[in-house]
Amino acid sequence: MAGENVIEVESLVVVYRNGRKSTRAVDGISFQVKRGECVGFIGPNGAGKSSTIKAIMGFLFPASGTVRVFGLPAGSVESHKRIGYLPEVALYYPFMKGHELLELYGGLHRIPKKKLKRRVPELLEQVGLYGMGETLIRNYSKGMQQRLGIAQAIIAEPELLVFDELSSGLDPLGRHDLREVLLELKGKGTTIFFSSHELSEVETLCDSVLMIRSGKIVCEGDVSDLMKPLDKYEIVFSLASAAEILSSLPPDATFEDDGEKKRIEVNSHEIYSQLLTSFVNAGAVIHHSEARRTSLEDFFVNLVRPDGERGK
Amino acid sequence: MKSYLRNAWLIAKTIGIEAIRRKEIYAIVLVSLVLIGGLRLVKFFDVEGLGKFYREISLKVMNVATALTVILLAARQLPREFQNRTLYPLLAKPIRRDNFLMGKFLGVMLAAAFCYAMFMAVFLFGSLTIKSPVNTGLFLQFVYLQLWNFAVLGGLAFLLSLLLNIDAAITICILLYVFSQVLMTLMSYIYDYTSAWQQTFLLGLHFVIPQLSLFDLSGKVVHGIWPPIASWAILALTAYGAVYTVLYLSGSYLLFRRRAL
Numbered sequence: 001m002a003g004e005n006v007i008e009v010e011s012l013v014v015v016y017r018n019g020r021k022s023t024r025a026v027d028g029i030s031f032q033v034k035r036g037e038c039v040g041f042i043g044p045n046g047a048g049k050s051s052t053i054k055a056i057m058g059f060l061f062p063a064s065g066t067v068r069v070f071g072l073p074a075g076s077v078e079s080h081k082r083i084g085y086l087p088e089v090a091l092y093y094p095f096m097k098g099h100e101l102l103e104l105y106g107g108l109h110r111i112p113k114k115k116l117k118r119r120v121p122e123l124l125e126q127v128g129l130y131g132m133g134e135t136l137i138r139n140y141s142k143g144m145q146q147r148l149g150i151a152q153a154i155i156a157e158p159e160l161l162v163f164d165e166l167s168s169g170l171d172p173l174g175r176h177d178l179r180e181v182l183l184e185l186k187g188k189g190t191t192i193f194f195s196s197h198e199l200s201e202v203e204t205l206c207d208s209v210l211m212i213r214s215g216k217i218v219c220e221g222d223v224s225d226l227m228k229p230l231d232k233y234e235i236v237f238s239l240a241s242a243a244e245i246l247s248s249l250p251p252d253a254t255f256e257d258d259g260e261k262k263r264i265e266v267n268s269h270e271i272y273s274q275l276l277t278s279f280v281n282a283g284a285v286i287h288h289s290e291a292r293r294t295s296l297e298d299f300f301v302n303l304v305r306p307d308g309e310r311g312k
Numbered sequence: 313m314k315s316y317l318r319n320a321w322l323i324a325k326t327i328g329i330e331a332i333r334r335k336e337i338y339a340i341v342l343v344s345l346v347l348i349g350g351l352r353l354v355k356f357f358d359v360e361g362l363g364k365f366y367r368e369i370s371l372k373v374m375n376v377a378t379a380l381t382v383i384l385l386a387a388r389q390l391p392r393e394f395q396n397r398t399l400y401p402l403l404a405k406p407i408r409r410d411n412f413l414m415g416k417f418l419g420v421m422l423a424a425a426f427c428y429a430m431f432m433a434v435f436l437f438g439s440l441t442i443k444s445p446v447n448t449g450l451f452l453q454f455v456y457l458q459l460w461n462f463a464v465l466g467g468l469a470f471l472l473s474l475l476l477n478i479d480a481a482i483t484i485c486i487l488l489y490v491f492s493q494v495l496m497t498l499m500s501y502i503y504d505y506t507s508a509w510q511q512t513f514l515l516g517l518h519f520v521i522p523q524l525s526l527f528d529l530s531g532k533v534v535h536g537i538w539p540p541i542a543s544w545a546i547l548a549l550t551a552y553g554a555v556y557t558v559l560y561l562s563g564s565y566l567l568f569r570r571r572a573l
Contacts, residue, residue, distance in 0.1 A: 081406040
């Protein structure tokens with residue numbers, strides 16, 4: 001079953017209408033998420049992330065295009081049996097106790113009562129709410145409600161997890177705990193699709209990312225492959241006769257010579273290593289060498305920020 | 313079917329929990345206690361004919377209080393789910409929207425039945441205390457038809473809450489409840505004096521607005537001199553109530569089915 005498409009989005013268009021005015025929130029995007037993948041869905045505010053996720057959950061209806069989950073129409077009961085979902089902002093019934101809420105959601109997933117009695121305390125412990133099952137949800141903090149949200153999402157051990165704003169409202173400890181839970185689920189083969197503004201989190205957890213801007217996918221692929229071309233390697237050195245080594249520089253390399261020191265910048269780690277070895281063998285004085293790895297955040301800013309705003 | 317009912321029951325239970333934890337039910341208990349207090353006064357003064365007065369006032373208070381409870385509970389169920397965003401995690405579970413709606417309706421009806429049962433217990437206790445028992449058959453028919461009255465009101469409140477905001481839905485529902493109580497009487501007075509198109513309008517109104525007064529047998533229960541009404545009439549009223557309830561719930565479903573969340 002590996003390689004099977006769990007989510008298939010085809011030419012999805014989501015339009016919001018307000019009287020005569022209509023806004024195209026999602027503009028004909030297509031993508032697939034394969035079984036066992038962990039995919040991060042990133043983009044600036046208002047890019048169309050939540051609208052896409054709502055379409056995947058069947059909460060809103062596309063103006064055109066199709067969304068299928070496990071080969072079934074989005075929003076169908078059969079697909080929801082296999083999905084765990086955490087909304088962007090969710091409040092849970094404040095008049096219920098934590099365990100009652102989880103029993104309600106577990107019941108809707110048709111988990112037998114006996115199993116639920118065992119599963120609910122385990123889950124509460126797993127998300128860091130041990131001993132809070134008897135407390136009314138109105139007394140939970142925002143972070144605790146988010147943890148409860150995570151518990152309700154994974155209560156039925158779903159095959160697919162869809163999280164809209166993964167760690168919204170969580171403190172650093174909560175984020176750490178959530179990452180542990182997700183890594184464990186990922187290890188078990190659960191497919192994970194989530195949107196997040198925490199790009200370090202996406203970088204840590206995801207195999208691949210989808211970037212969306214103004215309702216269109218602007219970039220998709222493997223996290224490390226995407227960022228590799230933006231990595232920079234710099235060597236500042238002094239060497240009287242460097243002509244032979246410099247003749248082997250790739251065309252995209254940058255070379256500057258201020259008479260006293262020479263500076264080279266290349267994009268490939270292999271070439272950087274070769275150059276360093278050559279300079280050392282030739283007796284050069286290395287003043288400075290640095291590998292500047294691009295973070296997902298740099299990549300994101302570079303790609304998503306409109307050209308006119310760059311460098312501001 | 314089994315899982316449909318189970319889901320509906322799970323949703324309905326949340327309304328029961330809410331009604332208890334939000335202490336709304338306690339307001340009903342308070343009204344009941346006032347009734348008991350009133351009963352004690354009736355007994356203390358031992359005035360002839362006050363038994364009937366007690367029954368009339370008690371049944372009126374019970375009907376109006378429970379109807380208001382139904383309207384308030386039903387009208388805010390769906391808008392609150394939208395406002396508080398509690399709908400998202402719920403509808404992400406394997407439950408259809410019609411099933412969710414039925415669960416909500418069932419919950420409102422169970423809460424109404426619970427309130428009404430509490431009132432009934434107080435009322436019957438009072439009737440026995442002043443040695444003025446009610447006609448059992450007629451009383452059961454009265455309770456049964458009142459439940460249909462509440463079902464129609466609940467369905468109407470659901471429908472209005474999907475068309476209007478909560479306050480407007482509650483206000484219009486209460487106005488329609490009051491208007492439907494007097495519509496038939498009003499029509500019988502003015503019908504013969506109206507023009508042809510006005511008569512058509514009144515007839516149309518007669519069919520659009522449910523005649524909730526038809527479900528009210530309190531007059532018969534108060535006087536207690538009539539036998540229970542015929543089975544065919546009960547069946548006809550059941551069908552009448554069921555048609556309106558189904559119509560309102562179907563309308564609610566049609567509005568809710570494709571609503572973007």
